[in-house]
Structure formats: C-alpha cells, structure tokens
Amino acid sequence: MSDTPSIAGPMRVGMLGGTFDPIHNGHLRSAVEVREVLGLNTLHMVPAPQPPLRDTPQVSAAQRLALLKAGIGDTPGLLADDRELQRDGPSYSVDTLAELRQQYGDDVPLVMVIGFDAFLRLAKWDRAEQLFELAHLVVIARPGYQSSWPSALKELVGNREVDSVDVLMQRTRGGMLMLELPSLMAISATYIRERLQAGKSVRYLLPEAVEQAIFYQGLYQSDE
Numbered sequence: 001m002s003d004t005p006s007i008a009g010p011m012r013v014g015m016l017g018g019t020f021d022p023i024h025n026g027h028l029r030s031a032v033e034v035r036e037v038l039g040l041n042t043l044h045m046v047p048a049p050q051p052p053l054r055d056t057p058q059v060s061a062a063q064r065l066a067l068l069k070a071g072i073g074d075t076p077g078l079l080a081d082d083r084e085l086q087r088d089g090p091s092y093s094v095d096t097l098a099e100l101r102q103q104y105g106d107d108v109p110l111v112m113v114i115g116f117d118a119f120l121r122l123a124k125w126d127r128a129e130q131l132f133e134l135a136h137l138v139v140i141a142r143p144g145y146q147s148s149w150p151s152a153l154k155e156l157v158g159n160r161e162v163d164s165v166d167v168l169m170q171r172t173r174g175g176m177l178m179l180e181l182p183s184l185m186a187i188s189a190t191y192i193r194e195r196l197q198a199g200k201s202v203r204y205l206l207p208e209a210v211e212q213a214i215f216y217q218g219l220y221q222s223d224e
C-alpha cells in the first residue's frame with residue numbers, strides 16, 4: 001500500500017541525519033512532510049554511529065538502524081541509509097553529503113534537512129563551510145526551540161537564505177530555507193528515553209513496530 005503518490009518532476013534528493021536514539025514520530029512525520037514540500041524523490045535517513053557533538057549513545061548503531069527500518073516500514077520515499085555505519089570515526093555530515101553527491105552526480109539538487117536545535121550548533125560542525133558546497137540546507141522549526149542565531153552562525157549562513165522552495169531548487173546547492181512544517185511535534189528522543197527508564201508509556205510517540213522492538217529487545221529500560 002502506498003500513502004503518497006510518487007514525486008513527479010526532476011530528480012531531487014534529501015538527507016536527514018540523526019542519532020535516532022530512538023526514531024520517533026517527530027522525525028518520521030517531519031520526514032514525510034519535508035519530502036512532500038520539497039518534492040524529494042528520496043529522503044535518506046542516516047543514523048550516526050558517533051554523533052560528533054554529543055556523548056556516545058547507549059544503544060548501538062546497528063540497533064538504532066534496526067529501529068529506524070522498523071519505523072520507516074514501507075513509507076514511500078524514505079530510506080534507512082546505513083552508509084555512516086560503514087565508516088570509522090566521528091560521523092561527520094560533510095563526508096556523508098560528499099558520498100551522496102558522488103552517488104547522484106553534480107546536476108541534482110541535494111538538500112540536508114536539520115531541525116532548528118541542530119542548526120543552532122551548525123557553525124561548530126566539522127568543515128561547516130563545505131556543507132554549502134555540496135548541498136542546500138533546509139531548517140525545520142521544532143516546538144520549544146526559538147532563539148537568536150549565534151554570530152558565528154550568521155557569518156556562516158551569510159546571504160544564502162531564500163524564501164521559497166522554487167527559488168531554492170533553481171540551483172543544486174548553496175542555499176538555505178527555513179521551513180515551518182504543518183505538523184509541528186513536540187516529541188524528542190530524550191523524552192522517550194526518560195519515559196522508558198521510568199517505566200512509563202511511550203504509546204503514540206513512536207510507531208508501534210518501534211515500540212514493540214524496544215520492548216522485545218529490552219532497550220532503554222535501565223541506566224546501564
């Protein structure tokens with residue numbers, strides 16, 4: 001069964017990286033909507049084995065990837081992409097985008113999608129300026145996160161911001177667009193981990209298949 005018609009028109013590709021510890025409906029609903037709004041053929045959802053600016057996750061990358069696959073199920077256009085599990089060292093997004101650029105070629109618009117909380121730290125990312133040489137950046141609003149941009153971030157973004165998808169897609173990379181998607185969801189993986197540790201319900205915060213896999217494997221239910 002398909003819940004979305006396939007995307008017509010020229011090829012466009014997206015990447016949504018994350019710790020996905022675990023994947024939840026905030027990620028998945030945003031992924032579906034951002035794919036639709038941007039007209040992406042494929043949105044690569046890429047779990048980071050070693051997310052650079054945070055502690056090593058308690059749950060292994062292979063387990064987080066398995067939960068991501070269970071969460072995506074047969075959702076059209078979303079792809080659980082294990083490419084960062086094939087690399088050693090910190091999971092730098094610039095390396096992932098370089099691989100995707102190589103895979104799809106120079107003529108295809110490539111978009112990195114991040115939430116506003118991640119965007120606020122963007123100037124601290126590895127080789128941050130190179131991100132725009134490889135892809136566009138689309139920043140999605142997240143409930144509870146509103147803040148002025150740090151000055152290093154303003155400098156990094158410069159005059160790249162555009163105000164519509166049409167303008168963004170006239171080029172293959174180098175632009176930035178802020179988006180407020182229709183379904184803003186105040187769900188975070190931190191909240192889900194806290195509830196699981198406290199033995200509280202996580203029903204409807206994540207897909208049932210993910211909830212079942214978490215309980216079946218006994219994940220997140222202790223501090224160890």
Ligand SMILES: Nc1ncnc2c1ncn2[C@@H]1O[C@H](COP(=O)(O)OP(=O)(O)OP(=O)(O)O)[C@@H](O)[C@H]1O
Binds near residue numbers: 020113118
């Ligand atoms: N509810 C949400 N709505 C929109 N974007 C989200 C949401 N949750 C996460 N994101 C974005 O998805 C990407 C991956 O997020 P991540 O895997 O760190 O999830 P998280 O819920 O923020 O996790 P944690 O609570 O452990 O920090 C980031 O760019 C983040 O901003």
Ligand SMILES: O=C(O)c1ccc[n+]([C@@H]2O[C@H](COP(=O)([O-])O)[C@@H](O)[C@H]2O)c1
Binds near residue numbers: 019093124
């Ligand atoms: O490339 C970097 O330096 C970099 C720094 C911080 C985060 N990221 C990526 O951003 C995504 C979200 O990270 P996080 O820590 O907000 O879950 C994930 O794919 C990380 O690999 C990437």
